[in-house]
Amino acid sequence: MATRIHIAAPPITGRANVGGSLVLHVLFAGGIALFAYTHHFFGHSWGDNNQNIGAIQASMVNAIPLPSTAPPTDNVLATDNPSQTPAPLTPAATTAPKPDEVLIPTKTKPPTKIAEHTTPSILHPQTVAPSNRIPAGEAPGMRIAVSTVSLATGTSSMSVPAGDFGARYAYYVNGINHTVAGQWWQQEPDPRASDGRSVTLIFDVLRDGTPTNVRVEKSSGSPTLDASAKHALQRVDGFGGLPDTYRGDRITVEYQFDYHRPQ
Amino acid sequence: MTLHTPARRQWPLLAALALLALATALPRTARAQDDDHVFTSTSTGVDRIRIAAAGFKPLATDATTTGYKHLFDNTLYSDLNSAGIFDLVSQSLAPMATPGTPAEMVVAQWSAAPANAAMVAFGSLNVTGGNVVVNGWLYDTKNTVDPKVLGQQYSEPASDEDTRHIAHEFADEIILRLGGGLPGIAETHIFYVSAHGGNKEIWEMDYDGQSAHQITHLDTITLSPRISPDGNRLAFASLGHDGWNIRVFSMLLGRMVSFPAIGGTNLSPAWSSDGRSIAFSSSRSGDPEIYIGDEAGNNLRRVTAYRGPDVSPVWNPRTNSQIAWISGRTGLPQLYIMDSDGTNVQRMTDGGYATSPSWSPNGQFLAFAWDRKYGPGAPGGQDIYVMEIATKRWIQLTHDTGGRCDFPSWSPDGRHIVFESDSGKSSDIWTMLADGTGRHKLTVGGTSTMPNWSWK
Numbered sequence: 001m002a003t004r005i006h007i008a009a010p011p012i013t014g015r016a017n018v019g020g021s022l023v024l025h026v027l028f029a030g031g032i033a034l035f036a037y038t039h040h041f042f043g044h045s046w047g048d049n050n051q052n053i054g055a056i057q058a059s060m061v062n063a064i065p066l067p068s069t070a071p072p073t074d075n076v077l078a079t080d081n082p083s084q085t086p087a088p089l090t091p092a093a094t095t096a097p098k099p100d101e102v103l104i105p106t107k108t109k110p111p112t113k114i115a116e117h118t119t120p121s122i123l124h125p126q127t128v129a130p131s132n133r134i135p136a137g138e139a140p141g142m143r144i145a146v147s148t149v150s151l152a153t154g155t156s157s158m159s160v161p162a163g164d165f166g167a168r169y170a171y172y173v174n175g176i177n178h179t180v181a182g183q184w185w186q187q188e189p190d191p192r193a194s195d196g197r198s199v200t201l202i203f204d205v206l207r208d209g210t211p212t213n214v215r216v217e218k219s220s221g222s223p224t225l226d227a228s229a230k231h232a233l234q235r236v237d238g239f240g241g242l243p244d245t246y247r248g249d250r251i252t253v254e255y256q257f258d259y260h261r262p263q
Numbered sequence: 264m265t266l267h268t269p270a271r272r273q274w275p276l277l278a279a280l281a282l283l284a285l286a287t288a289l290p291r292t293a294r295a296q297d298d299d300h301v302f303t304s305t306s307t308g309v310d311r312i313r314i315a316a317a318g319f320k321p322l323a324t325d326a327t328t329t330g331y332k333h334l335f336d337n338t339l340y341s342d343l344n345s346a347g348i349f350d351l352v353s354q355s356l357a358p359m360a361t362p363g364t365p366a367e368m369v370v371a372q373w374s375a376a377p378a379n380a381a382m383v384a385f386g387s388l389n390v391t392g393g394n395v396v397v398n399g400w401l402y403d404t405k406n407t408v409d410p411k412v413l414g415q416q417y418s419e420p421a422s423d424e425d426t427r428h429i430a431h432e433f434a435d436e437i438i439l440r441l442g443g444g445l446p447g448i449a450e451t452h453i454f455y456v457s458a459h460g461g462n463k464e465i466w467e468m469d470y471d472g473q474s475a476h477q478i479t480h481l482d483t484i485t486l487s488p489r490i491s492p493d494g495n496r497l498a499f500a501s502l503g504h505d506g507w508n509i510r511v512f513s514m515l516l517g518r519m520v521s522f523p524a525i526g527g528t529n530l531s532p533a534w535s536s537d538g539r540s541i542a543f544s545s546s547r548s549g550d551p552e553i554y555i556g557d558e559a560g561n562n563l564r565r566v567t568a569y570r571g572p573d574v575s576p577v578w579n580p581r582t583n584s585q586i587a588w589i590s591g592r593t594g595l596p597q598l599y600i601m602d603s604d605g606t607n608v609q610r611m612t613d614g615g616y617a618t619s620p621s622w623s624p625n626g627q628f629l630a631f632a633w634d635r636k637y638g639p640g641a642p643g644g645q646d647i648y649v650m651e652i653a654t655k656r657w658i659q660l661t662h663d664t665g666g667r668c669d670f671p672s673w674s675p676d677g678r679h680i681v682f683e684s685d686s687g688k689s690s691d692i693w694t695m696l697a698d699g700t701g702r703h704k705l706t707v708g709g710t711s712t713m714p715n716w717s718w719k
Contacts, residue, residue, distance in 0.1 A: 185627075
C-alpha cells in the first residue's frame with residue numbers, strides 16, 4: 001500500500017511576504033542610519049580632527065627622510081661621518097748622506113737688476129679754473145647746491161643758480177626737491193616716448209614759498225613728459241616761507257626731471 | 264562678479280546695519296572673485312631727515328620746572344617721531360651736554376658719530392610768573408657758518424596741557440620748515456564716538472591720544488562725527504524721537520545748533536573743504552540716496568537716483584567737484600566716485616565688501632575699508648586700503664591686526680591715517696603713517712570708534 005505522505009507547506013500569502021520584507025528593509029536601513037549617526041558623533045571622519053573642525057589641514061614637506069643606504073654594521077664605534085680630527089703628521093722620509101759623498105751645491109740665480117726709469121713724463125699745459133674763493137682761511141661746511149632724488153621712474157634734480165642759497169639753506173632746497181618729486185605723477189609721461197629723456201623747468205619761489213612763473217627751460221622732446229613736469233609744479237601749493245635769515249624776496253630754481261621707463 | 268540672490272535681498276538691511284556699526288555678525292552670503300594683485304605705493308613726500316631732540320635745559324631745579332621739562336621733552340620727541348619725515352636720533356645716542364642757548368651749543372658734538380644728526384632741536388624751559396617760558400632753536404649741524412634754521416619763544420600758563428601745546432607748536436614749526444612746506448599735525452585733533460559713559464557720544468582728543476574729553480551729552484546714540492573745515496561746527500548722525508537725523512554741534516557756542524530734519528534715516532554727513540556744502544545719505548524717498556545741501560542743511564538736492572543704497576559720501580577736498588561714496592546698486596557695497604552733480608559715475612572697486620571712504624587732502628588717494636574676499640569661509644578680513652584714483656591701483660595698509668579695521672580718516676598733512684580696529688569684543692582707535700608703518704593705538708578701554716581727523 002502506497003503510503004502517501006502529505007507535506008503541507010505553510011500557506012504563503014502575498015501580504016505576509018510584503019510585510020516581512022518591509023520589516024527587514026526598515027531594520028536594515030535603521031541599522032545603517034544608527035551606525036552613521038553614532039559614527040558621526042563618536043568616530044573620526046576623513047581630513048578631520050578635533051582641532052580643525054571643518055577644514056583640512058595639510059602639512060607640506062619638500063623632502064621625505066629616506067633610510068640610509070649604508071649597510072648596517074655591528075661595530076658600535078662605526079660612524080657614517082668621518083672624524084674631524086686631522087691625521088697625525090708623518091715626517092718626510094730623509095736619507096742620510098754617505099760619508100764619502102760630495103754634495104753638489106745648489107745654484108741660486110742672482111736677482112735681475114732693473115734700471116730705474118728716469119725718463120721725465122711730458123708735461124701738458126694745464127688750465128686752472130678761476131676761483132672766487134677768498135684764500136684766507138678755509139670755508140667749512142661746503143655744500144653742493146644740487147639736490148637729487150631717486151624715484152621709481154628716474155631721478156629729479158634741482159639747483160638754485162643764484163648766490164649761495166643752496167649752500168646755506170640746503171634743507172630748504174631739499175624740501176623743494178622732495179615736494180615736487182612727490183607731486184610728479186609718473187604715470188603721466190608716455191613710457192616709450194619719454195624713456196631716457198629729461199626736461200628742465202625754471203620757476204621762482206616767492207617769499208611766502210609759493211612757486212610761480214613756471215617755464216620750460218629745456219624741453220625733453222616728449223610733450224607728455226613736459227606736461228607732467230608742469231603739472232607737478234601746478235599741484236604744489238607752496239614750499240613754506242623762505243628761510244628767515246634769507247634777505248631776498250624770491251629764489252629761482254632749476255628743476256630737472258629725468259624719466260626712465262619702469263622695469 | 265557672481266552674486267547670489269539672497270545677498271541682493273539682504274543688502275538693504277546689511278547696509279543699514281553696517282552704517283550703525285552693528286555689522287559684526289553679518290551673514291556672509293556672497294563670495295567675491297579674485298582680481299589681479301597690483302600694488303602701488305604712496306610717498307610721504309620727504310626722505311627722512313636725521314634729527315636730534317636734545318633735552319631742554321631747565322633753568323631751575325625745582326620739581327615743578329623739572330616736571331614740565333620732562334613733559335615737554337617727551338611730547339616734542341613723540342611729535343617729531345610720529346611726523347613720518349624724520350629719522351630721530353635715539354636719546355641714548357645723544358651727547359651728554361644739554362645746551363640751553365646757542366652759545367652753549369657745540370654743533371660738532373651732534374653732527375659727529377654716534378648721533379650723526381643733520382638737525383638738532385634744543386633750548387631751555389623755565390617757569391616764571393605762573394607761565395612756562397620756552398626758548399627753542401633748530402640748528403643745521405652740517406652748516407657751521409649759519410646753522411640757525413629756527414628760533415622761537417613761547418609763553419603759556421603753567422599747566423600740563425599748555426606745556427604739551429607749546430611742544431606741539433614747536434614741533435609743527437620744525438615740521439613746516441623741514442617738511443617741504445606742509446604744516447605739521449601736532450596741533451590737530453581727532454573726533455570720535457565713545458561709549459565710555461554708557462551712551463555713544465562724541466569725544467575729542469589730541470592727535471596723539473592725549474586730553475580726551477566728551478563733546479556731546481545727548482544721552483542717545485550718536486555716530487559719524489565730522490568736524491567742519493574751520494573747526495567751528497561738528498556734524499554727526501543722532502538717533503532722536505523722529506529717527507536718525509543729521510545734527511550739528513557748535514564748538515564755539517558749546518551747544519547744538521539747528522539742522523533741518525527731513526524725514527527718513529539720515530546718516531554719514533560730510534563737509535566740503537570750503538565749508539559751504541554738506542553731503543549726507545538720506546532715505547527720505549525710501550531708498551538711501553546721497554543729498555547735498557548748504558552748510559545749514561537747506562537747498563537740498565539729490566545727486567544719486569539708482570535703485571540700491573547710496574551711503575557714506577566724501578568730497579574731494581582738493582576740488583570739491585567730486586564725491587566718493589559707497590553704493591550697493593550692484594549687490595555688495597562698492598566704492599564709487601562721481602562729479603558733485605551726479606554725473607560721470609565710476610566704480611572703483613571690483614568686488615568684495617567696501618565701506619567708509621576717506622579722500623586724501625591732495626585729492627590723489629582714497630582710503631577705505633575693504634573685505635576683498637567677502638563670503639563664507641573666505642580668507643582675510645576687513646582691512647584699510649588706499650587707492651590711487653587716477654590709476655585705480657591700490658595698496659593694503661593693515662595686515663593681521665586681529666580684528667576688523669574700519670573708518671579710516673586722513674590727517675590734514677596727508678601723511679597719516681587714523682582708523683578703528685575692532686576685535687569683536689572691543690574697538691579702539693589707531694593711527695599709522697599713510698604707507699601703513701608706524702601703527703600705534705591711541706585709545707584704551709575698547710569703546711572708541713568712528714574717528715575723524717580735524718582739518719587743521
